[in-house]
Amino acid sequence: MNEEIARGPAPLRMSLRWQVIGAMALALSPLLVLGAMRVSGEREEARQAKYQELVETSREGQSGVDTVLAGTRLALSLMAVDERKPTCTQISNRLSGLNLPFRNVFRFNAEGQVTCFFAGENLVGQPMPDLGWNDQLRRGMKTIESSRFDGLALGDPVIWMLQGVANDAGEFEGSVAVTVSIEQLAKSLPETASPGLRQGIVLVDGDVLGSGIVERIPVGWLTSEAILERTARQLRLPQGGRVDVVVMPLATDSLWILTPSSTPRNSRIETVVALTIPVLAFLAALLTATWIMDTLVLRWIERLRLRISDLRRSAEYTPLADDLARAPAELQQLARAFDDLTESVKVHESDLLQALARMKGAFRETHHRVKNNLQVMHSMLKLQGRSEVQPETQVALRLAAQRVAMMAAVHHSLLNESHIETVDASELFDAICKQIHERQGWEEESRHLVPDVEDVSLPSDIAVPMAMFVQEAFDHLCPATGDSGVIRDLSLEFRQENGHARLRMSCGREPTASDEATRSRDTNLFLAAFARQMGGAVEDLGDDPDNFIIELTFPIEQ
DSSP: OHHHHHHOSOOOOOOHHHHHHHHHHHHHHHHHHHHHHHHHHHHHHHHHHHHHHHHHHHHHHHHHHHHHHHHHHHHHHHHHTOTTOOOHHHHHHHHHHTTOOEEEEEEEOTTSBEEEESSSSSOTTOBOSOHHHHHHHHTTOOEEEEOSSBOTTTOOBEEEEEEEEEOTTSOEEEEEEEEEEHHHHHHTSOBOSSTTOBOEEEOTTSBEESOSSOOBOOGGGGSHHHHHTOOOEEEEOTTSOEEEEEEEEOSSTTOEEEEEEEOOTTHHHHHHHHHHHHHHHHHHHHHHHHHHHIIIIIHHHHHHHHHHHHHHHOSSOOOHHHHTTTSOHHHHHHHHHHHHHHHHHHHHHHHHHHHHHHHHHHHHHHHHHHHHHHHHHHHHHHHHHHHOOSHHHHHHHHHHHHHHHHHHHHHHHHHTOSSSSEEEHHHHHHHHHHHHHHHHTOTTSSOOOOEEEOOOEEEGGGHHHHHHHHHHHHHHHSOSSSSOOOOOEEEEEEEEETTEEEEEEEEEOOOOTTHHHHHHHHIIIIIHHHHHHTTOEEEEEOSSTTEEEEEEEEEOOO
C-alpha cells in the first residue's frame, strides 16, 4: 500500500489506436508535403507561363509605342534644324501627314516663353511647364522628353518633346516642342488575348489610359523593386472580378505599359481541388490504417478484455484460446499463454486456500488448547486457594484465578472468530462483560454492565490486554469487597474515530477512605502497563466524587 502511494498514479498514455494514427500521420506527412509542393510548383509554373505570355504581349505594345515616339523625335529633330524656320502651323501640317498622335506644337524663345502654337487660345507669352528645361537646353542638352506635365492648351496627359534651336552664330535662341497625346497613343495599342481587355499606358499617379476596364492600379506597383520581381499581379476590379496584369516601363520617363489578362473564375477552384487531393489521400490512408488496426488487432484485444472482465465476475473459467480461434496468430498465442497462466494461478490459489484453511484450523486449535490450559490453571488456582489458611493468600490466588479466567474467555471469543487477524469489538466486550458479571456475582442481582460498543473490528493481538485492562479498571472502580457502598450506575462505552479508539468506563457509588490510595497504587501498576501494551494512555477522570471514571485512548489501524 505504501509503495503504491509512493509511486503515485500511473501516467496517462495514448491508446494504441491513437498511437497508430499518430505514427501513420507522421509517416504519411512527407507525401502530403510533397503533394502540396507539387501543386504549388504547378501553380507557380502556371503563373510564370502567364507572366511570360503577358510580357510578350507587353513587348509588342512597347515596340509600337517606341516606333511612334521615335518617328515623332525624328520629325521634331528635322524641323528644329530646318533653316527656313517653319511656323507652328507649318510644323503641324507636316506632322499630320506622318500619322502621328501629336496634340500641339510650340515655339519657345530664349526665355522659355511661347512665341507660337498650333492649338489653343491666348498661349503666347506663357512659360513652358518647367523652366528648368530651358536652362538644360541652353547648357547644350539636345532633346528633352517628359510626361510629368499636362498640355498647356487642353490640360490633357501628354508627352512633351523639346528640341533646342540655335541661330547662325550657334547661339541658343529658343526651342521647338511637340506634345504627343498619351490617350491617343494608348488607343493605338493592340488588344490582348482576353476579350474586352486592351493594353493601356499608366501615368505616374497610377491612372491607366486606354485599357477601358482597368482604370487605376496601386502606385506601389510602379516602383523599380516591384517591376524587378517579374511576376504577374492580380487586380480586383471595382465592378467585380479579378484580372492579372503586368506593368513594364516605357522609354519615356514616368510612363509604363499595362497588359491585362482575365483570371479564370475556376482557377481558385482548381487550386483548392489540387490541394484537396493530397489531403484526401492523406485522410484515406489514415482511415485505412485505422480500419486495419481495428479489424486485425483492436477488436480482438477488446474482445479479450471483455472476456477477462467476465471471467473476473465468474467462478467458472472458460479458456480464451477457443474464443479467439479466428484472431491473428500472435493474439492466439497471447490467449493460450493467458490460459496457461490462469490454470497455474488456479492451482496456486487452490493450494493457498488449503494452506489458509489449515492455518486457520491451527490458529483455532491453538486458541482452543490455550483456553483449555487456562481453564485447567483456573481450576488449580481455585483448588489451591481453598486449601490455603491465610486470608491474604486466598485473596491473591482468587485474584490470579479470575485473571486467568478472563484470558480463557478471550481465547474462547477468538476461537469463534471467522478472521484470525481481527476480532469483532461487540463480541469481545460481550465476553469481557459476561466474565465480569460472573466474577462480581452480578448475574443473580439486578445490576448489569451493558456495553455501548461501536460495531468495528479490532486487531486480535490487543484482545487479551484489552480484557485485562477492563477487568483491572472495574476492580478499582467497583471493588467486590470492602465498604464500597451501593453501586448505582455502570457503563462501558467504546468509540472509534480518525484512527483513534476511546474506551470509557464509569461506576457510580459512594466514595470510601481507601479509594485514593488504592487507585494510586494499582492504576499505575496494572492499568498503565496494559495501556502501554496497546500503545495508548489511561486517564483517571475523578472530577465527580460520586462517579468514578477511567478513560483509555489508543491508536488503531483501519
